[in-house]
Amino acid sequence: MAEYKVIGQNLPRVDAQDKVTGRAKYSLDIKLPRMLSGRILGSMFPHAKILKIDASRAKRLAGVKAVITADDIPDVRWGFILKDRTILAHEKVRYIGEPIAAVAAIDEETADEALELIQIECQELPAIFHPEEAMAVGATLIHEELHSYTAMGEIIRKNNVCSHTVIQQGDIETGFSGSDEVFEDCFTTQMVHQCYLEPHVAVCDVNHSGNLTIWTSTQSPFFVRSELAETLLMPISKIKVIPLNVGGGFGGKFGILLEPICALLAKKSNRPVKIVMTRKEEFTTANPRHPTIMKLRTGVKKDGTLVARAATLIYDTGAFAGMGPIVSCNGAKFITGPYRIPHIMINSYCVYTNKTPANLCRGAGSPQATFASESQMDIIATKLGIDPLELRLKNGVEEGDMSSTGQVLHGVGFKGTLRLASQKAPWVPHKPDIYQGKGIGCLQYETGTLGSSCCIRLNEDGTFALIIGTIEIGQGSTTILRQIAAEGLGVPVEAVNTAIGDTDIAPYDMGTGADRVTFSMGNAVLVAVRDMKAQLFQIGAMLLEANPDDIELQDGKIIVRGAPERGIPLSDLAMACHMLKGGPILAKGSYLAEEPPFNTQSIKGGFFPSTPAPTFATQIADLKIDPETGQVELLKITAAHDVGFAINPMAVEGQIEGGVVMGGGYALSEEIIFDQGKIINPKLADYKLPTALDAPQIEALIVQERSLTGPFGAKGVGEPGAAPTAPAIANAIYSAVGVRVKDLPITAEKLYWALKHNVSVQPSAISGQQNKAIGDRQKNLAPDL
Secondary structure (H helix, E strand, C coil): CCCCCCCCCCCCCCCHHHHHHCCCCEHHHCCCCCCEEEEEEECCCCCEEEEEEECHHHHHCCCEEEEECHHHCCCCCECCCECCECCCCCCEECCCCCEEEEEEECCHHHHHHHHHHCEEEEEECCCCCCHHHHCCCCCCCCCCCHHHCCECCCCCCECCEEEEEEEEECCHHHHHHCCCEEEEEEEEECCCCCCCCCCCEEEEEECCCCCEEEEECCCCHHHHHHHHHHHHCCCHHHEEEEECECCCCCCCCCCCCCHHHHHHHHHHHCCCEEEECCHHHHHHHCCCCCCEEEEEEEEECCCCCEEEEEEEEEEEEECCCCCHHHHHHHHHHHCCCCECCCEEEEEEEEEECCCCCCCCCCCCCHHHHHHHHHHHHHHHHHHHCCCHHHHHHHHECCCCCECCCCCECCCCCHHHHHHHHHHHCCCCCCCCCCCEEEEEEEEEECCCCCCEEEEEEECCCCCEEEEECCCCCCCCHHHHHHHHHHHHHCCCHHHEEEEECCCCCCCCECCCCCCCHHHHHHHHHHHHHHHHHHHHHHHHHHHHCCCHHHEEEECCEEEECCEEEEEEEHHHHHHHHHHHHCCCCEEEEEECCCCCCCCCCCEECCCCCCCCCCEEEEEEEEEEEECCCCEEEEEEEEEEEECCCCCCHHHHHHHHHHHHHHHHHHHHCCCCCEECCEECCCCHHHCCCCCHHHCCEEEEEEECCCCCCCHHHCCCCCCHHHCCHHHHHHHHHHHHHCCCECECCCCHHHHHHHHHHCCCECCCCCCCHHHHHHHHHCCCCCCCC
């Protein structure tokens, strides 16, 4: 007999038909009477003092209904970690594209014409485009008032470093002195965009009482509401955020972007306003992944035992901090990989530059760190003459081992992923004198927490409504939460309907991201299930004149245990409550994970130092290379992921497959390219995003080492998929041709150059116009603060 009836089953997504048939509605589909088109004017300078803004001609243009600049709005700074930015540029601009003014007009053409009529007089300031230059002594300050900014937690900041995380275990000097070999390597990664299908969209309407209603493409409607209240100096009660379907997010839609500008235009024009970002604006202003510089020094014994690791990580966060301090902290936590290293000293810096602000992107800092750590693992294996698989098995964490911050790890399935992936791939190390190779990439990540809450209501027909504020962004959470509720209630999945409510209706949830939905909201659903069953049993016992402990739910009825003839259909019970008890029967549940213990002395200036459910993965890449062109053809990625328990295996496999494709683009082709702070490829035609034709065969494998606290043992699965792919590919390239590439992306041009010169690619040893900017930005690491 199966352990479960609903969870663990491959159920189709409840939103699938609506999305593939076009019935699903998105914020872009919202059309309101008298609605205006909003457009935003961005800075033409990477760093400049604003001397004068003249919008008089734009205001006089026929069809223009509102124009706003910083003079028209509250001088309030906002930001999740550091409150370092304003809605529109105030006094100076810090990157090309930073919003300076906005207009609302009867159509987009009129709005664009109005933007051209706004005259901006600026005094250019010295700009910094490379994080190591920003960290240098005497560098121009991008934020002169950094120390006055309100911050979350005890953040370490200085000059152009907006956040500095230190993680230390053991004694690093003792570790290196006790090592037989010490390896030093520098790795660099590029800025990439999430490239979701749906751009940022916001629609705002203001009623006669001044209440705002916002339709927006967001991962976090409650976060949007609170940030709007803060930036617009309004009470939360006067703001309603209505989430619709979201066409992808990958971290890029967490928090506000267009919403406050849209709201201000709506308030000033007294008409509804819609703002839709162009793809160019998406690339220029909308939260891409951080580029990094990572220097690793690792000490090992001759037998391959890892002894010590020192690392300096620099995350280029652009003009504003955003979630950068969390991202750079994640890099510090995961630069040690899923390995036992007794002596570590990690310094991770989040650094301002005059470039597009970076933010969250799938994996939040771990893809960069994983590329560096896993690449160096293969460098070590090659030098010591050890099979890369055996090196990882030898040093891999097990149950009861400690994380980099001193947390005791439970539910550790790392070696299970190694063994399963190597068996299925299969793993056969190739010699570097052929043009086909295999490579391994491994990962340790975390399951996010923060608060979630939900309600379950018994409907009059005996079905249940699960009311949540968690946003479905394509990961299948609506289906999975429905399965959890049905399993807990003991009813068929068809008896549970999931409703995503607006912020006036739905219970609070922090948002969709950080692999927290199944874990956090799933646990909240189980709390609500227990509440619902307790109420049903109490009411049923009263109506059936029985003890509540003798009541159970079976086949859509409340019955007396052992006497099924004594029962009441749930539909009758619901109506009885309306008539007798004032109904409806409404249960609620909330969940906030306790922070597992960790070594409080091990980390300074960090965030979320421990996780209730660590996750692990191993990916093996199989590829071949055309030596005449440097072109890499991915043949297969074997991806084994420890997910705790697969609530819906088909959905889990989909998450793994999507992550692998995203990781392949990160490894081989994607890059936002800058020239003096200006993006020179701000459109998909020049960005080289992988398509279905580029996707290799993907074998998604599920390892289930259950979490102690996840719902039915489940952990997160969405974030880790993209991280191990790049190092697996880089290691496979070395296996194939003996060339070590330490700079992403590994383009055909870059690899051809390396093959032609018979050298490995160091971060600064790159030719070509595209890669000149990379070499320029990746000089020597700046000294520690």
